[in-house]
Amino acid sequence: MSQKAMELVCPAGTPAALRTAVDAGADTIYCGFRDQTNARNFPGLNFSRKEMQQGIEYAGKNGSKVLVAVNTFAQAGNMDLWYKAIDDVAASDAHAIILADIGLLDYAASKHPDLRVHLSVQAAAANADMINYYAREFGAKRVVLPRVLTVQEIAAINKEISCETEVFIFGGLCVMAEGRCSLSSYCTGKSPNINGVCSPPGSVKYEDHGTHLESTLEGITINQYPKGEAAAYPTLCKGRFESLGETGYVFEDPVSLNAAQILPQLQEAGVTALKIEGRQRGKAYMAQVVKSFRQAVDAVAAGRSIDLDALLAPMTEGQKSTKGSYQKTWR
Incomplete structure (x- = not known):
């Protein structure tokens, strides 16, 4: 029996990568401004305000949405940079903003109550009480879950919360609770x-x-x-x-996350969106990975199976991968 496909959320570190992701079948693209408000503020990456608006327009014309990540923690005495970023997202046609800092969440909720807010993985919200707090106090509509939960734990959380969940399915694997690693x-x-x-x-x-x-x-x-x-x-x-x-x-081998084989279990667990990691990746990587997962997500929704291992192996670290904590047997 066919059912609604999970949302495929893909990274874009440049305008060219955004267009590639859209053309390859991404439902949603996440990206950030070219400044300190963005956790991937690396040379040669990210978007000016003009480029961001052009990217949003391109995505919209092709049936995709854009999420803007303002996901770093604001620096004391320099809040205006982060406030302006939130104001600019609110004034744009972006679908939502991704925030982690609790002060910025409060600012967005107070100044822009109609702005859709997603809670960044950097907030490290890994249990129902935390997630419900962010949803209740700041209107968070979705939470990106840390990569430390099993499928069973995700299913249990989804039964107790009032917002959507988004999980990582491919790319770099953080084995700590993001936002808490020292x-x-x-x-x-x-x-x-x-x-x-x-x-x-x-x-x-x-x-x-x-x-x-x-x-x-x-x-x-x-x-x-x-x-x-x-x-x-x-x-x-x-x-x-x-x-x-x-x-x-000790914790995990130095390999990439690849949850392609357990997409049906993630859907059964109540996951709304599937996130690919890699805003620093090039267009060729984006095209291959997004096209592959587009096929897989559509197949799962239609009740069909698909084997992506051969297609995705060249895109993983050392051509090896793991399901991470989703199906982890700790040493």
Whole structure:
């Protein structure tokens, strides 16, 4: 029996990526302004106000929606930058704004009560009480859930809340509760809540020692790879450590999230929207991943099955993937 398809939410770090995502079949695109209000404020990425409006118009003409992420935590003494970003989103034709900072949520609810608000994963709302609080006090219509919940936990939450849920299904895998991780801040001195990245490229270094390749983050060794082993991007929570005479990965292997095989279970759990990670990715990546998941989401809605592993394997880190906490058996 056919049922309503889950919403496919796709990233766009540039106007070209936005158009690619729309053309590939994205229902919704999320992106941000080219300033500190955006957790992916990297050189060469993001949108001017004019580009954002053009992107919103392009998406609208092709049946897609745009979400604007104002998802960093505001800096004391410099609130005007964040307030202006919220004002600009409210004045645009964007479908919704994505917020994490509780003060900014209050500002949006007070100044722009008609603005649709989605709660960012950076708010780390991982239980029904927290989610209902944001929905009740600030009118949040959707929450992006942290990547630390099982499918069963998501289903239980959906039975107790009054708003929609959105979950990550592909791309980088954060194994901590987003918004609460202090590991990278300790190592690099930069906060993911403000700078938007747990392993800044400027802190990453690879050194060839002949017998092995060593990856470091701000001078701290994260991993050592024997000759011939693929080297992953170094993040602290996915480092290889020695403990009690054994060497291995404590939390999760350094691979990408791929939940394509469990889309039916996520739909059964009451999930409204499926989110692809990767605003820093290029057009080729976007086209392949979005087209693949468009087929998969439509197939699930129609009660059909589809195998995406072969199509998506080249897009994953080290050509390996995991279902993460959705079906996690902890070591």
